[in-house]
Amino acid sequence: MLEGKKVIIIGDRDGIPAPAIEECVKTAGAEVVFASTECFV
Known part of the structure; x- marks a missing residue:
């Protein structure tokens, strides 16, 4: 589904963290170019 796509991931500390995503x-076949887990308070 995501084969050959580049992805930027922003996870949530209290939700789903970036490493899990x-x-x-x-x-799914995508290349992760940036992943970060942030705290949205």
Whole structure:
């Protein structure tokens, strides 16, 4: 589905962190160019 796409990930500290999203996106075939977990308070 995401084969050959480049992805920027912004995770949420109290929700889904970036490393978890990153693993899912890599499994779908995308290349992660930036991943960060932020705190939105």
